[in-house]
Amino acid sequence: MSIPAITIDGLTVRRGPRTVLDGLRLSIASGTVTGLLGPSGAGKTTLMRAILGVQLVESGDVTVLGEPAGSPGLRSRVAYVTQAPSVYLDLTVLENLRYFGRTLGLRGRALEGQVAAVVERVDLGSHQRALVGRLSGGQMSRVSLATALLGAPELLVLDEPTVGLDPVLRESLWGLFAGLAADGVTLLVSSHVMDEAERCDRLVLLRDGAVIADSTLPELLATTGASNADGAFLTLVRRERP
Numbered sequence: 001m002s003i004p005a006i007t008i009d010g011l012t013v014r015r016g017p018r019t020v021l022d023g024l025r026l027s028i029a030s031g032t033v034t035g036l037l038g039p040s041g042a043g044k045t046t047l048m049r050a051i052l053g054v055q056l057v058e059s060g061d062v063t064v065l066g067e068p069a070g071s072p073g074l075r076s077r078v079a080y081v082t083q084a085p086s087v088y089l090d091l092t093v094l095e096n097l098r099y100f101g102r103t104l105g106l107r108g109r110a111l112e113g114q115v116a117a118v119v120e121r122v123d124l125g126s127h128q129r130a131l132v133g134r135l136s137g138g139q140m141s142r143v144s145l146a147t148a149l150l151g152a153p154e155l156l157v158l159d160e161p162t163v164g165l166d167p168v169l170r171e172s173l174w175g176l177f178a179g180l181a182a183d184g185v186t187l188l189v190s191s192h193v194m195d196e197a198e199r200c201d202r203l204v205l206l207r208d209g210a211v212i213a214d215s216t217l218p219e220l221l222a223t224t225g226a227s228n229a230d231g232a233f234l235t236l237v238r239r240e241r242p
């Protein structure tokens, strides 16, 4: 087993009056696609924010790629794709990528090489000169993903990247994630669509800020007797609160 990309021990986060995460423990293996699944409000985004080091935490340790979450040394090694595409609508795909590449310190041939590589990786070659504001929602989210891939991050944290995408695009994005993992990138992908579970190497099911399962889909189906991830989740919830 490889060294974990993420280790979390006793993580407690309060947001306003609520304890959103309560003493959470978790370990995520390098070079895998881990699905972070759970209903709306379960704490997925909060957990991701803690992993990125942007969430005020009450207590606990979050270690990312061997360093405390949020360490300056992690800035270029960890990339985050938020739920809403965070790209400039009045710039073209290439202009966006060149801009974000420069903020990472890329210049000249290194910049152009990386921009061309990520455009190809997200399959936007035929739209690279289009204004992002004129692209479809799916294309726009791929531009957002492409910006995150600049600088070849070792850990990619993706908050509901497939929301609103059609089945064909979802399929192609999951294929892209698998390809990145095969190249050694660690991916943590949140979703509340349980049928995406089958695309993940490992599943972390979150409910009310607690991990109720940390397993593979086949293991989860075997232990719950359910026929799909939705059923497994419901069985686990019922077991917890009969």
Ligand SMILES: Nc1ncnc2c1ncn2[C@@H]1O[C@H](COP(=O)(O)OP(=O)(O)OP(=O)(O)O)[C@@H](O)[C@H]1O
Residues within 6 Å of the ligand: 015, 016, 017, 018, 020, 038, 039, 040, 041, 042, 043, 044, 045, 046, 047, 192
């Ligand atoms: N800024 C905030 N202030 C106070 N409470 C917050 C804040 N942001 C989120 N919360 C609360 O924290 C809990 C977890 O929210 P979080 O966004 O992490 O859930 P989630 O699982 O990502 O949900 P979704 O799937 O809807 O994005 C929710 O109860 C939410 O109301």
